[in-house]
Amino acid sequence: MNRTHQVRRACGVALTAVALTLAACGGGAEKTETGEGAEAAAADYERGPHNGRLLRDGDFSLEVTIYEEGPEPLFRLYPYLKDKPLDPRQVQATIALTRLGPKVDRFTFTPENDYLASPGVVSEPHSFDVAVQATRGGARSNWTYQSYEGRTVITADAARAGGVTVQRVGPAVLGETLPLSGRVEITPEGQAEVHARYPGRVVSLTVQLGDRVSRGQVIARVESSESLQTYAVTAPISGVITAKNVNPGQITGNGQPMLMIGDPTRLHAEFFLYPRDAERVRVGQRVEVTSAAGEHRAIGVIEAILPADDVLSQTLVAHVELPAQGGVWRPGLGVQGQVQVGAGEVPLAVQTKALQPFRDFTVVYARVGNTYEVRMLDLGRRTDEWTEVLGGIEPGTEYVVDGAFLIRADIEKSGASHDH
Incomplete structure (x- = not known):
């Protein structure tokens, strides 16, 4: 059994256990709905006239929807009495969303048109444990349910077997680079x-x-x-x-x-600098040199910048010393370079290789215990190594660096969808 199959099999067992646990939760006077997470289908709960989740307590019912046609997602609650629309001014309602972490978002509603509205934005991901409270004529109704998306549970052993590694979100130094082309030559x-x-x-x-x-x-x-x-x-x-x-x-x-x-052991790379780039390149800057096929890499610094043989072209040549590396660099070979022309520290960044697609977002997978969940990111500058994060994840959060594709595959398999 290969490592990927082991991880997926372990994930499936874990997810089934979570689903059974959630189904057993609840009690007292609260109305408990089955969750959307794990492998439960989105149609497992009753829907109201506005295609939202319909919560019932005797003759009174409340339809919970998320209005996503405006600039930000907002809750809208539609009250009913004996399945007939009820004047929202007769109902007071609150919602508490407990997110993975945990973090609790609270919403208080006021009547508007034929529904109850709250100014609070329902931020992504729409994955949380929901507690709804409504009061009508002195009678109080309470409901709880799970609404998960982009979430899965994987045991620590299965994660290790799948090569999953994590890192904490924090500051990083982002270097701005400039691509160069050149060739390997023997030094003078x-x-x-x-x-x-x-x-x-x-x-x-x-x-x-x-x-x-x-x-x-x-x-x-x-x-x-x-x-x-x-x-x-x-x-x-x-x-x-x-x-x-x-x-x-x-x-x-x-x-x-x-x-x-x-002497084939005394080599350097000669990179051609055109006038538009020459002003940004300086002696002492760091350069990553890559062979034409991309199989070999070396790190060096610019030792000298000299005019090219053709003075009329206004082209300069940057010299970067190369290690011998057992003969992998040979005179005359074409090489590519990335010169670091600037660098600055950003307060929040993730490793670029950790980024994954999810719906219309770019995400990383946050880890809390054995639970993994998407975090939709607002991104800034990007290099091959690091990407600046402008929002969407809290500093210090653990996120998946290696093995993210396994988490993504398990979430897609589990069917934890964006549905309300």
Whole structure:
């Protein structure tokens, strides 16, 4: 049995247990409705003429609706007596919503048209334990029920098996980045020209293109044109032969190097800066370098910013040192970069990988004990690592970072819908 199946099986058992527990709750004079959470269908409760939940107490009944056609969701309560509309001025009502956490939102209602209204906004998620109290002619009616959405219960063992990890919402440093393109090159310090000390004929050449040489190794012999003596030419650095300009029998010493040697362990990335970006890039800024296929990454800083060979283009070149990393970086390879051009601390942020879609919202899954529930977020700036949160979750709340897709799949399977 794979880990995902284990988590889902454990979640299903947990959710069934929760549903049975909720069904057994209630008592006294209160009217208890079955919840929308777990696997209960939305049609398990009686609906009124406005498609809301109809709560009954003898001949008196109250229809609870959430009006969502305005700028904010608001409660509207429609009273009835013997299933006939009742003047809302004859009824006083309150609602208390106990949210996961717990947090209690309280609403007091006043008559308006043919319903009772409250100015309090029913904030997302619409997931709570509901307590309704209504008074008519001195008689009091009380109802409680569960109305859950985007909520599920997973045991700690099942969460661990599914790789679920959590973190607390808090401040973070968000870096603003700029994308760059470039290539890997050998640093100037890692390159050397091989020249003949005296003009003459190349007697022998012991290396070819691509050969590795060591510093001090004899790589050629030249017969001096003046003394007719043969002398050895040695490698000035260790590295690889990257250019070859002579062959045995040819005359050398005319100013052109015989050979070029490059040290493949001394590399940097050269990124091209166009005029619109050059003003934002500075020496010392941090750069994340990624190979063309995205398989290799390295972190470096900009060591120098120099003009490009083509002066007319007004393009600059930023040099970023690269580690050897066992040969994964090779001269001539194309690379991508993300340079951090600014950074600032925000009071509230979540890891970007924790964000998930839910209905028309972007959410994270808050954890309270073994219960997980959506939190609809109002988001600000975003980087690959962090996303600023402007609202929708309380500081210090634990939220799912890794394994969020498992929570999402279990909630979708459970059928905890947005329904009132």
